[in-house]
Amino acid sequence: MRYIEQQQVVKRMNGRKIINSIFKGIFMLATLLALLALVILLYRIITQGAGHLSLDFLTNFASRFPEQAGIKAALVGSLWLMAVVAPTALILGVGSAIYLEEYAKRNRVTDFIRVNISNLAGVPSVVFGLLGLTIFVRALALGTSVLAAGFTMSLLILPVIIVASQEAIRSVPGELRDASLGMGATKWQTIVKIILPAAIPGILTGSILALSRAIGETAPLIVVGIPVIIQFLPSGVMDTFTALPMQIYDWSSRPQQEFQVVAAAGIIVLMAFLLFMNSIAVIIRNKFNKRY
Amino acid sequence: MTMNSTAIATDAVIEQDIVSSNSVYKTNQLNLWYGANHALKNIDLDIKENEVTAIIGPSGCGKSTYIKTLNRMVELVPSVKTSGEILYRGRNIFDKSYGVEELRTRVGMVFQKPNPFPKSIYDNVAYGPRIHGIKNKKILDEIVEKSLRGAAIWDEVKDRLTENAYSISGGQQQRICIARALAIEPDVILMDEPTSALDPISTLKIEELVQELKKDYSIIIVTHNMQQAARISDKTAFFLNGEVVEYDTTDTIFSNPSDKRTEDYISGRFG
Numbered sequence: 001m002r003y004i005e006q007q008q009v010v011k012r013m014n015g016r017k018i019i020n021s022i023f024k025g026i027f028m029l030a031t032l033l034a035l036l037a038l039v040i041l042l043y044r045i046i047t048q049g050a051g052h053l054s055l056d057f058l059t060n061f062a063s064r065f066p067e068q069a070g071i072k073a074a075l076v077g078s079l080w081l082m083a084v085v086a087p088t089a090l091i092l093g094v095g096s097a098i099y100l101e102e103y104a105k106r107n108r109v110t111d112f113i114r115v116n117i118s119n120l121a122g123v124p125s126v127v128f129g130l131l132g133l134t135i136f137v138r139a140l141a142l143g144t145s146v147l148a149a150g151f152t153m154s155l156l157i158l159p160v161i162i163v164a165s166q167e168a169i170r171s172v173p174g175e176l177r178d179a180s181l182g183m184g185a186t187k188w189q190t191i192v193k194i195i196l197p198a199a200i201p202g203i204l205t206g207s208i209l210a211l212s213r214a215i216g217e218t219a220p221l222i223v224v225g226i227p228v229i230i231q232f233l234p235s236g237v238m239d240t241f242t243a244l245p246m247q248i249y250d251w252s253s254r255p256q257q258e259f260q261v262v263a264a265a266g267i268i269v270l271m272a273f274l275l276f277m278n279s280i281a282v283i284i285r286n287k288f289n290k291r292y
Numbered sequence: 293m294t295m296n297s298t299a300i301a302t303d304a305v306i307e308q309d310i311v312s313s314n315s316v317y318k319t320n321q322l323n324l325w326y327g328a329n330h331a332l333k334n335i336d337l338d339i340k341e342n343e344v345t346a347i348i349g350p351s352g353c354g355k356s357t358y359i360k361t362l363n364r365m366v367e368l369v370p371s372v373k374t375s376g377e378i379l380y381r382g383r384n385i386f387d388k389s390y391g392v393e394e395l396r397t398r399v400g401m402v403f404q405k406p407n408p409f410p411k412s413i414y415d416n417v418a419y420g421p422r423i424h425g426i427k428n429k430k431i432l433d434e435i436v437e438k439s440l441r442g443a444a445i446w447d448e449v450k451d452r453l454t455e456n457a458y459s460i461s462g463g464q465q466q467r468i469c470i471a472r473a474l475a476i477e478p479d480v481i482l483m484d485e486p487t488s489a490l491d492p493i494s495t496l497k498i499e500e501l502v503q504e505l506k507k508d509y510s511i512i513i514v515t516h517n518m519q520q521a522a523r524i525s526d527k528t529a530f531f532l533n534g535e536v537v538e539y540d541t542t543d544t545i546f547s548n549p550s551d552k553r554t555e556d557y558i559s560g561r562f563g
């Protein structure tokens with residue numbers, strides 16, 4: 001006796017195919033909606049701000065007059081901020097991840113630490129701003145400097161970098177570790193020569209996302225007390241500065257309609273900045289991407 | 293360790309072998325636990341140099357655990373506790389002062405599944421010499437060629453040394469792993485079921501290779517293929533439930549075992 005009747009199968013086949021197309025349609029729609037929102041956003045900002053984009057916009061300082069307002073201080077300030085955040089957050093973040101995954105024994109204390117690092121990733125950025133204000137600005141008397149804001153931002157994105165790096169390190173096959181240790185390599189040699197090269201694509205993906213967040217975040221900078229109207233460039237990490245999101249926030253909260261245009265131009269610059277960083281990440285990732 | 297002193301040590305080993313056959317490993321009353329699981333029980337084994345020692349037994353009897361204890365890789369499992377001693381060339385490898393990296397430099401290991409690094413064939417083989425400090429390109433070239441020849445794979449890969457080791461077949465990958473182990477000029481080679489993931493022809497090649505290698509190295513090989521043990525080994529240890537039931541020359545084990553359980557196992561009555 002046969003359990004499967006071909007006629008039944010054919011009859012049901014049509015219904016199954018229809019269900020398949022319905023779901024395909026739903027998923028496509030979801031993707032399209034997200035894409036649409038993005039396109040509308042880009043369209044609005046570009047049509048609004050493109051007219052104001054010019055070399056002057058990039059080389060002028062902020063101004064009371066919208067037609068003269070430029071983004072120079074904020075752009076350079078954001079670069080300075082990155083110069084502090086990227087090395088600080090990467091070294092601390094990847095270092096912690098290596099320690100937790102490769103060196104730390106699994107016990108209650110380290111389990112507790114692991115769980116809480118993930119929790120920290122969910123803490124609102126304002127709270128990190130308050131932390132930065134208390135520790136870096138006041139206690140360590142760094143003031144509203146690049147260093148104080150940079151450390152604050154580093155703390156903010158550290159949990160994300162640690163978790164992403166842990167994930168990347170954990171996904172390196174254990175056999176590679178065994179193979180290296182089995183030849184008398186030390187743990188450190190194994191980490192540097194085998195684990196990190198294999199984990200770098202994953203580490204970078206997480207880290208660049210985190211750094212992008214640091215570029216775009218406004219709340220911690222406001223809490224720390226970073227000024228907006230600045231007519232000079234910082235000449236070192238101890239100088240005060242302003243950053244792209246601060247400047248954009250300031251422009252967009254002004255009553256004059258003309259400043260909305262300036263804000264849109266600022267957003268275009270910020271997005272170009274992010275795009276640039278992401279492409280660097282993609283390039284490095286492709287360079288290191290190896291099969292295993 | 294420099295390559296020179298290693299080479300001299302290997303020569304000395306060969307000379308000694310002519311005079312008398314020495315022990316490389318003496319295991320005395322070894323016990324090992326994974327947490328509460330008593331995986332190795334009172335193991336006593338005396339392993340001779342320049343011989344192939346096969347370890348056979350049913351799955352889960354502790355073969356892998358034992359061979360991984362010989363280079364202390366088993367300690368990577370956090371719950372492991374041991375007692376007893378393992379003397380490698382007369383020194384207890386569990387001694388606090390015994391450097392685990394030094395031990396693993398003398399005792400190479402080939403794993404069950406080929407595990408090349410995601411690097412070129414050349415870089416795979418050069419990995420060991422490099423981590424032990426050899427930078428000279430010419431010397432590295434020589435070591436790589438010698439090791440690949442030693443692993444009987446030179447002719448197959450000599451034109452594609454810069455290709456990723458993942459681009460070759462599983463059997464070839466396993467011989468690359470053997471070449472990689474040879475490149476640090478070890479004294480002992482541990483192999484944990486090195487052919488279980490391979491096709492019959494690759495298996496045959498590796499078996500022939502083992503015969504060739506025992507001239508220069510002492511080889512300890514885990515296998516659950518009894519014909520393989522009979523074909524390639526000089527001594528055989530039969531493990532069961534974490535104990536050594538019988539340890540003797542391979543001929544004796546397979547033709548005239550003294551323990552009933554050994555006889556049952558090799559005649560295929562269980563396992």
Ligand SMILES: Nc1ncnc2c1ncn2[C@@H]1O[C@H](COP(=O)(O)OP(=O)(O)O)[C@@H](O)[C@H]1O
Pocket residue numbers: 326329331349350351352353354355356357358369
């Ligand atoms: N990493 C581990 N953690 C806990 N128990 C293990 C581990 N590896 C092996 N064991 C246990 O040790 C015993 C021997 O295993 P193993 O040495 O792998 O056997 P074999 O290689 O002979 O098949 C088994 O009972 C197994 O469950």
Ligand SMILES: [Mg+2]
Pocket residue numbers: 355356357
């Ligand atoms: Mg096993």
